[in-house]
Amino acid sequence: MGSSAAQTTAHTLLNLPADIITNILLHADTPKQLLHAIQSHRVFYNVWKNDPFMLRKVVENRIGHDLLPYAAALLESKSLRPGIEHDAVRSLLARLDANVRSRGGCNFRDYRQSDYADMLRTHSTVEILREEVAAEALVAFVREFRLGHPQRASKQENFRIRRALYRFQLMCDLFYVPVKSGTPLYKREITRLFFYRYSPWVNEQMLCVYSYLERKVSEAFDHVAAHNVEWAEMPLSWSGNWCAEDICQIQWNLSRGLDFLVALFRAKTYDERNSMLPMYPPDGVDSDERNPFNVLSYQLTVPFEKFIKLYPEKYLSLDILDPDIDVDLATLSEEDLRVVDDETGPMEPSIADFEQRGFLEKLSQPADGSQDSPLSTPFRLWCRAHAEKDLMDMDVRSIRHNGHVNLLACGYVFWDCDLPQPHDQTSAWDTAMTDRMKALAGAAYMFPRLETTWERENILRSEKQRSSICLAGGSGYWPKPEPGKDYDFSRVRGLSEEEKQRLVERFRMEEAKGIGHVWGGLDTSYGSRA
Incomplete structure (x- = not known):
């Protein structure tokens, strides 16, 4: 019966028009799927053999005209x-x-078959992450914004x-430069050539993606x-209110590419994750071989530090703008850039002040696309999120630390909603959105890090116990301490x-003396470790 079904399928394929066979091949998601189809039947092979541009057509169909410039830039x-x-x-x-402004796609003149295959593989990775980001952020957005x-x-x-996602990876490829490999473009050039080509609400879409990736790497x-024995003796911070943007190990792993991130996110067990996360990057990444994460030299290259250029000091300062960038506010006078309050007198204008005067529309860029124009939901929500901020003094670090992180977790500048048209309804809608965003900013972070789920004493207990095991020559995995239960050495080696x-006796003595006890003049109390 199986043979009969196969013969029927083969007969059906032989009778299909060539354009339908071509269309089937065009919908291959990956090079592997395309190869499987070509090898599965001679009708696919013949179409492939007779069309030297088939792989190019697959790339154009799969990636889409609007994304091709980004895919081509990332390949280059x-x-x-x-x-x-x-x-x-x-x-x-x-x-x-x-290419983005002209909507002209990209020039495939010098591309090889391997280049097309690389573009397909990269896009398949982007699709995996796109689906995960959308699934998680959309649920949070609908729940929180109602x-x-x-x-x-x-x-x-x-x-x-x-x-x-494409822009995030391109940012890492172009501006993450290991110290021994040279220096990236000067920071003002990064602002002008990479960030200022887009409006701030489109740039915050990339910040939403970054926040998702950073959180997953942090997990x-x-x-x-929290469990690696050897790491307990090193200045690796997973507790003590350290932010992921300040932990070099997290930042370095973020820069290792989207393929690596997909593999890491799929790893769920300790052993899988441990095998993928080295304590330090390979030799040669940093200039100081004794300390591969020398902060003074390393912090200038990590992904988060590039986002600092999104909102540089004096955001609208004309001396860092190219003449061809459509953010020309040179016609504005000093009076235009000031707000006079009846009680306090002249003051710096807020984003809401700029919005009311129609100035924010000047920040829209041709590269944004019509879907992100000043008529779009992302623009309106971005204005509401930053309404009380001073555009001249905005910076990424401060907005992430002032409750904005929950908005990024919702991917708030990704989504479209039905916007009210009459002015009175618009005002009510804006007020409602502002109130919800303030409530969200004041709420606890939606996705807290692991250390918030551990008792303070258990964090210290784990660090001290793992440190003692390491000094005794042990390695491996140490479970979360549970006072009153036996110590589990089943996954400790050496x-x-x-x-x-002897270690059990020491641990029991520490419990008797109090977990904050200082041994041999070495203060290991909570909060003293880096």
Whole structure:
């Protein structure tokens, strides 16, 4: 029966028109799927063999016209040495901007088959992350904003997420430069050539993607850092209110590429994650071999530090704008840039003040696309989120630390909603959104890090016990301490039974003296560790 079904299928394929066979091949998601189809039947192979541009057509169909400039730029970025070839980086960004503005796609003239295959593989990775970001953020957005929205993201919303993922990886490829490999473009050039080509609400779409990726890396890092015996003796911070943006290990892993991030997010067990997260990056990443995470030299290269350029000091300062960038506020007088309060006198204008005068529309860029114009939901929600802020003094670090992180977790600038048209309804809608955002900003973070789920004493207890095990020559996994229960050495390697017994006696003595006890003049109380 199986043979009969196969013969029927083969006969059906032989009778299909060539354009339908071509269309089947065009919908392959990955090079592997395309190869499988070609090898499955000679009708697919013949179409493939007779059309030298088939793989190019698959790429165009799969990635889509609007995303092709980003896919092409990302492919080119992998062959550059951004720490040395600064002119090549500038040229790449100029071509990307021109292709996006002209909606002209990209030039495939010099592409090889392997280039098309790489683009398909990268896009497949983007699709995996796009689906995960959309599924999680949309649920949070609907719940917190209480706005009607379909259960699934629209084509337009998915485009925003895909574009943000491509831009994030492009940012890492072009501006993350290990110290021994040179230096990235000067920070003002990064602002002008990469961030200012887009409006701030489109740039915050990339910040939403970054926040998701950072949180997922943090989950894996915290899991390993809380249980790895060897890590207890190193200045690796998973507790003590350290922010992920300040932990170099998390930042370095964020820069390792979207393929790595997908693999890391799929790893769920301690052993899987531990095998993927080295204590330090490979030799040669940093200039100080004794301390591979020398903060003074390293912090300038990590992904989060690049986002600082999103809102640089004096955001609208004309001396850092190119003449061809459509954010020309030179016609505004000093009076335009000031607000006079009846009681306090002249004061810096807020974003709400700029919005009321129609100035914020000048921040819209051609590269944004019509879906992110000043008529879009992302623009309106961005204005509401920052209404009381001073545009001249905004910066990424402060907005992430002032409750804005929950808005980013909702992906609030990804989504479209039905906007009210009459002015009176618009005012009511704006007020309601502002109130909800303030409530969200004042709420606890939706996705707290692991250390918030541990008792303070258990964090210290774990660090002290793992440190003692490491100093005794042990390695491996140490479970979360549970006072009153037996100590579990089942996943600890390198210790004899006698050494384990001595450690048990020490742990019991520490419990008797109090977990904050200082041994041998070394203060290991909570909060004293880096």
